[in-house]
Amino acid sequence: DAGVIQSPRHEVTEMGQEVTLRCKPISGHDYLFWYRQTMMRGLELLIYFNNNVPIDDSGMPEDRFSAKMPNASFSTLKIQPSEPRDSAVYFCASSLMAGYNEQFFGPGTRLTVL
């Protein structure tokens, strides 16, 4: 397996634009997580899915953020409209089962909002 795949790897956009980040989890993994990493706040869980269903989105900062998982092999994180404070590295991770399970992270998407 190629591991967790994220695209794009880098995204530069202007304030107000819509941004869509994409993730393909490891095949067979039932859990998918979206994290945001910044120097100030470290690694923050934004939302996670179990079997394509959102379970906990309490970490989503604002209504400008939304996430979907239309099938077991694809998820998106959308920011609309984007703001400069959204600049961060966004990681997607997946794990096989609940609890006691390693989360495998993707390479991340570095987002810069000008």
Next chain:
Amino acid sequence: GENVEQHPSTLSVQEGDSAVIKCTYSDSASNYFPWYKQELGKRPQLIIDIRSNVGEKKDQRIAVTLNKTAKHFSLHITETQPEDSAVYFCAADRGETGANNLFFGTGTRLTVIP
């Protein structure tokens, strides 16, 4: 919710010396404590984990200890090498007893000086 605190935020050691990173957590229901290593520009990767029914776990030069009564756990790296230089994150999770939701510490940047 869970609150994980991690110290120190930065740590420099001479090659060959030991390094210790400490974390505390607040939720007594947490029972799974993984450690992730993130090299510069790379994704976080699991290096070791411990469950609450174990007080210590070793894997070559890396060991983790857990004190459930005091709600703290530590990462010990012996005979440090330059390739150990990275940011290390501790995390806590309820494991099987709750949602699959890792709460991360803020990270420790370890620098091993050759």
